[in-house]
Amino acid sequence: MTDRIERSFNAQTMMHTLGARLYSVSPGCVVITAPILPGSTQQHGFGHAGLTFAIGDSAAGYAALTLMPEESEVLTAEMKINLLAPAKGDLLRATGKVIKPGGRLMVVQAEVDAIEGDKITPIALLQGTMVPVAIRS
Amino acid sequence: MTDRIERSFNAQTMMHTLGARLYSVSPGCVVITAPILPGSTQQHGFGHAGLTFAIGDSAAGYAALTLMPEESEVLTAEMKINLLAPAKGDLLRATGKVIKPGGRLMVVQAEVDAIEGDKITPIALLQGTMVPVAIRS
Amino acid sequence: MTDRIERSFNAQTMMHTLGARLYSVSPGCVVITAPILPGSTQQHGFGHAGLTFAIGDSAAGYAALTLMPEESEVLTAEMKINLLAPAKGDLLRATGKVIKPGGRLMVVQAEVDAIEGDKITPIALLQGTMVPVAIRS
Amino acid sequence: MTDRIERSFNAQTMMHTLGARLYSVSPGCVVITAPILPGSTQQHGFGHAGLTFAIGDSAAGYAALTLMPEESEVLTAEMKINLLAPAKGDLLRATGKVIKPGGRLMVVQAEVDAIEGDKITPIALLQGTMVPVAIRS
Numbered sequence: 001m002t003d004r005i006e007r008s009f010n011a012q013t014m015m016h017t018l019g020a021r022l023y024s025v026s027p028g029c030v031v032i033t034a035p036i037l038p039g040s041t042q043q044h045g046f047g048h049a050g051l052t053f054a055i056g057d058s059a060a061g062y063a064a065l066t067l068m069p070e071e072s073e074v075l076t077a078e079m080k081i082n083l084l085a086p087a088k089g090d091l092l093r094a095t096g097k098v099i100k101p102g103g104r105l106m107v108v109q110a111e112v113d114a115i116e117g118d119k120i121t122p123i124a125l126l127q128g129t130m131v132p133v134a135i136r137s
Numbered sequence: 138m139t140d141r142i143e144r145s146f147n148a149q150t151m152m153h154t155l156g157a158r159l160y161s162v163s164p165g166c167v168v169i170t171a172p173i174l175p176g177s178t179q180q181h182g183f184g185h186a187g188l189t190f191a192i193g194d195s196a197a198g199y200a201a202l203t204l205m206p207e208e209s210e211v212l213t214a215e216m217k218i219n220l221l222a223p224a225k226g227d228l229l230r231a232t233g234k235v236i237k238p239g240g241r242l243m244v245v246q247a248e249v250d251a252i253e254g255d256k257i258t259p260i261a262l263l264q265g266t267m268v269p270v271a272i273r274s
Numbered sequence: 275m276t277d278r279i280e281r282s283f284n285a286q287t288m289m290h291t292l293g294a295r296l297y298s299v300s301p302g303c304v305v306i307t308a309p310i311l312p313g314s315t316q317q318h319g320f321g322h323a324g325l326t327f328a329i330g331d332s333a334a335g336y337a338a339l340t341l342m343p344e345e346s347e348v349l350t351a352e353m354k355i356n357l358l359a360p361a362k363g364d365l366l367r368a369t370g371k372v373i374k375p376g377g378r379l380m381v382v383q384a385e386v387d388a389i390e391g392d393k394i395t396p397i398a399l400l401q402g403t404m405v406p407v408a409i410r411s
Numbered sequence: 412m413t414d415r416i417e418r419s420f421n422a423q424t425m426m427h428t429l430g431a432r433l434y435s436v437s438p439g440c441v442v443i444t445a446p447i448l449p450g451s452t453q454q455h456g457f458g459h460a461g462l463t464f465a466i467g468d469s470a471a472g473y474a475a476l477t478l479m480p481e482e483s484e485v486l487t488a489e490m491k492i493n494l495l496a497p498a499k500g501d502l503l504r505a506t507g508k509v510i511k512p513g514g515r516l517m518v519v520q521a522e523v524d525a526i527e528g529d530k531i532t533p534i535a536l537l538q539g540t541m542v543p544v545a546i547r548s
Contacts, residue, residue, distance in 0.1 A: 008180045009180075011179075012178065012179050012180050013175060013177065013178045013185075014176065014177050014178060014179065014185035014187055014188065016176065017154065017176035017177065039150045039151065039153065040154065041149065041150045042148075042149050043145045043149050043210070044148075044210075048149060048150075048151035048191065049190075049191070049194055049213050049216075050151055050155075050187055050190055050191025050194065050195075051187070053186075053187055053190045053191070054185065054187025054190070054191075055187075057186055057187065057190075058187075073180070076186050076220055077219070077220060077351075077379055078217065078218060078219040078352060078381075078403055079186070079217070080215065080216070080217040080218075080491045080538060081215060081217075082214070082215040082511075082518045082538060082539075082540065083212070083213055083214060083215065084510070084511040084518060085511075099493075099495070099536060100493075100496075105351055105405070107352075107493045107495060122511070125510060125511075125518065127491060127493060127536060127538045128352075128493075129351060129352055129403060131378070131379070214488075214516055214540060215518075215540055217354045217401060217491060219373075219374075219381045219401060219402075219403065221374045221381060236358070236396075236399060237358045237359075242542070244356045244358060244399065244489075246399075259373075262373060262381065262383075262401060264354060264356060264401045265356075266356065266489055266540065268515070268516070282454045283454075285453075286453050286454050286459060287449060287450045287451065287452045288450065288451050288452060288453065288459035288461055288462065290450065291428065291450040291451065312424060313424045313425065313427065313428035314425050315425060316423050316425065317419045317420075317422035317484070318422075322423060322424075322425035322465065323464075323465070323468055323487050323490075324425055324429075324461055324466075324468065325425065325461070327460075327461055327465070327468075327490075328459065328460070328461025328464070328465075329461075331460055331461065331464075347454070347455075350494055351493070351494060352492060352493040353464075353491070353492055354490070354491040355489060355490055355491075356489040357486070357487055357488060357489065
């Protein structure tokens with residue numbers, strides 16, 4: 001399972017650009033971390049909402065993929081994000097999980113936290129829908 | 138008005154990283170374009186949802202900022218994105234507009250299109266809420 | 275097409291409870307109206323968000339159903355509503371339309387307006403996803 | 412605190428129409444229950460999404476109101492609902508809670524469950540934003 005998620009994750013050049021790392025993979029739950037790189041900020045120097053969204057959406061999507069058949073890939077149908085606090089700290093951590101599995105649709109959730117020393121601040125909450133797609137070979 | 142939006146846009150290092158460009162600014166409507174850079178893809182080589190979200194969210198946020206008082210900045214409170222088609226083409230174009238202005242909240246919308254030659258394909262629709270924040274000086 | 279939508283609409287007892295009426299049906303677009311009944315208010319006497327949601331969601335769902343195969347019914351997978359103004363007036367009108375048709379998912383939108391004399395005020399904007407389901411017979 | 416929530420709840424005629432009951436109130440968490448009345452169904456006889464939305468939104472809103480100053484009321488700015496399963500059973504139960512309190516905005520969540528005998532099935536997950544408004548006297 002982890003191999004398959006890693007292959008897909010590593011094929012996402014956006015994850016490399018953002019410095020994101022696949023931190024852990026278990027059935028229905030995936031954690032991705034990312035630093036706030038100098039090239040990932042909004043106008044006040046905090047992490048850009050695009051960064052927060054990208055790792056939250058990917059964590060949720062890969063959480064769904066862990067529960068999908070081997071021959072499928074995952075697509076985001078829709079995702080909603082509520083931003084809770086500015087993205088500042090040493091590291092962002094996105095924890096995605098499956099709320100409702102299903103053959104056609106999976107409802108997922110992700111929380112993104114900012115970690116600074118031993119302080120953990122939730123910065124975003126995401127809720128959305130993932131769909132399996134057959135791999136084109 | 139355009140000056141102020143440009144200053145804020147240029148201060149977003151994420152926009153530089155994504156190769157995004159502030160294409161046009163008018164009251165309540167802002168257009169941002171971005172290529173699909175080699176470092177901006179998902180696992181199939183199409184533009185990453187994080188790219189689509191980032192330019193759609195920024196276009197909607199700056200559309201709101203055009204209608205806010207001079208001494209304020211804009212923050213995304215929440216944003217929802219429905220993905221309509223893969224992000225492939227020569228250029229992505231995000232058109233953000235204000236649906237409902239307001240002193241405390243602004244409801245915004247953005248459409249993101251993929252442009253390939255003379256073909257325009259809507260790839261995402263966003264709907265969300267922007268809030269003005271006083272600039273810290 | 276209209277017959278099928280009417281049959282389904284009339285089978286929704288909630289629409290009767292709310293006094294809702296199927297106003298018009300055309301391919302990819304459905305309009306539903308409803309008064310603000312004495313039993314449909316929130317704590318300030320305006321129309322309840324549940325009323326606004328119910329007719330907006332139904333208009334969007336039936337808009338999707340007009341483009342689905344004859345032997346299918348429609349289910350809401352997810353829906354997001356931004357409330358723009360209080361629901362007050364003589365009548366509420368929900369206009370649902372299909373943004374992106376598809377065999378597995380349809381992206382839809384609805385606007386709900388409050389009508390008072392000749393004044394039309396947008397009170398809500400909805401964006402969501404409809405899925406076709408096979409009719410069980 | 413409970414008195415104030417009860418007064419507001421009882422002033423919502425929609426809650427009476429739906430047979431909804433304020434089940435419990437604690438700081439940042441409110442539970443509302445409702446039967447699936449004969450007048451609250453969709454076309455297949457299950458509870459209407461408008462019912463599920465109405466009690467989920469109200470539970471989330473009142474959860475926010477428990478943390479707002481005495482002289483304020485609560486409005487839904489936006490709400491997103493993912494439907495997980497058909498609303499069938501003896502009773503629906505909506506549990507709303509505050510994810511992120513704040514003076515201008517509160518991010519809230521609600522889960523709606525269908526209860527049938529001793530079986531509890533999650534049927535919807537909501538995520539949204541509540542805003543305090545000064546009471547007009």
